[in-house]
Amino acid sequence: MLFVFTLIRFPTKKKDTMNIRKTLEQRISRALQTAGAADAPALVVPSGRPEFGDYQANGCMAAAKKMKTNPVEFAKAVLEKLDLSDLAEKVEIKGPGFINIFLKREWLDDQLGSMKADEKLSVSQPETPETVVVDYSGPNLAKEMHVGHLRSTIIGDALARTLQFIGYKVIRQNHVGDWGTQFGMLAAFLALQYSIKQTENGLFFEAVSHIKDLDGYYKLANEWFKSSEENQQKSRDFVVRLQSGDPEIVPYWKEFCNLSLSHARTIYGRLGVLLGKNDVRGESLYNDYLPQVVKTLDEKGLLKESEGAKGVFLNEFKNKDGDPFFMIVQKSDGGYLYATTDLAAIWFRCGKGKEDGTVDWTAGRVLYVTDSRQAQHFAQVFTVAKKAGFADRTWLGHLAQASQGHPAPVQEAKTTGGTPVARLDETSKPQVSLEHVPFGMMLGTDGRPFKTREGGTVKLMDLLDEAESRAGALVKEKNPDLSEDKVKDIAHKVGIGALKYADLSQNRTSDYVFSWDKMLSLEGNTAPYMQYAYARIQSIFRKQDETSPACQGGDDADNGAIHVSEPAERALAVKLLQFPETVESVAEACMPNILCAYLYELAGAFMSFYENCPVLKSEGAVRASRLALCRLTAMVIQQGLALLGIETLEQM
């Protein structure tokens, strides 16, 4: 018992020494406090200019203002309470009260050494690794995936990878659209127009071999539907029977969904997106919950009726007439809506699924990676979910633990770029953090919602083909001696990497102008730039094995101690050490573009280092140190790109 108690009270905590920003933040906050400014944030940020050091603390001015003292005098007082001698060679006050910190080279050397020895690259694990559900991609199975699905799929995947790396338990959820009247039509067409064989694996439809693309199938089905009154009637019968769970009909619908899902899986495979069969939890799986959702809302006294429809009035939102918004959960004909399904999904994810034994987890945080047009919808759904208690915590996360014996801390509502998020409701009952992670729309070069010249959408498959073929052409041009297989492999990694990076590097909240050239560009701030830096480093190690037989095998070739001295080395060193704080920011704000910007700066710092500091031509300790620096840079670039779902290559 005592052992357990000890574990709970003193969780094994990794030391946080390597997150520069956090370390400085803690030390300076303490100094501020000692100097008389309680609760004043230190406001530590990397310095804007080299002459201002590596980091600057901006908190003194505001604190002094609050205390009505002279900011420079106060900064001096803070400095007296502040001992950074172990990590800084100089700490000075400049301007109206900035504290500029110049990190010590020896300290940088130490930090780089421990970072290199750590498989997590100094990214510290959360003390309580809660379960985070990431809901992303979620294509409608009736149609083929197009460019509009790219952002959710890629951004969601990068966030899931990042959260997982940090140490959260990540549950990927592919909330595919697999329900609704159109599925009755599609299934009916499959059942009635194609020959069917029973095989060991279930049904086999002749259609499967004919359907080259889903959109073509959809078009055919639609024509069939429209061609006669009889077909329409058959189709409607199908819908009714399907929705009542008729065992004769369900297999047809299932087969169609499988067909469509296999198309999605092909796309995911080519994109390198980690969404598998087990991550698919379509709308239809919540069907059984829908009546219960409505019933629960009724029991909580939230359910009202208006013009025949059932729903919840929300004072927090206004409708066109300025009256409370009415969120409908059951139509006047008895049917349910997406708001109902979303409520059911929240319920499922936040405890109901575990209670039912369907899954073995319950969420502490749920991220919805969908376009920004749904912001209002989610704000409303989250509000209702909280009122109804669908998102109450059944698992005690860090919030509950932190508040043991005290009133629960009231946290400020925060946003993840759109929807306000409340972690605690008005009764201070711990709640799951439900966060909409919105992204902007895909626009054409005319600034209008993106469409092809024919008015259609660009198929994702076509975009991937184009990305790889453009990259392939470039690879052949740069390196004509490579084998066909090699070219193909490089073209794939470079092309897909560029495509993903083009999307991820943009602030997700802004609208996105679709451009073949921009999306598939391979120069400048693109994924290939980082891949190229990585390949250059690998090239150094290959050459190093050849030129220095004593070090062959590479085992200890890069194991030398790092001693930064040249300015370019120092700049690279500081950049490398900023990896942990960058990854944390990405996870907290759900902004992969922060990581992209970081990696671009890192690769840039390496390129300068590469130009200014010869590695293989240097000797002794300098050579060993530079080799080690190269190795660590390669590790960070590889890991950083991996968090974005982008692969590295040994050669390109």
Added chain:
RNA sequence: GCGCCCGUAGCUCAGUGGAUAGAGCGCCUGCCUCCGGAGCAGGAAGUCAGAGGUUCGAAUCCUCUCGGGCGUACCA
């Protein structure tokens, strides 16, 4: 009407209340007998839509105006 988002270099976009607003593309000037030139070093290019306000300090926060987008009761 109401709500939310946006307006930054020729184009596409970064930018956490901090010091002289940054990248990429395009344009101009240098750099491959030298670890991979998909690169490096540098240059030109800005009334941060406009006007007020808060602040020691505003592209960032508040108000208004102009311009654009999205959403707004039985689609998702």
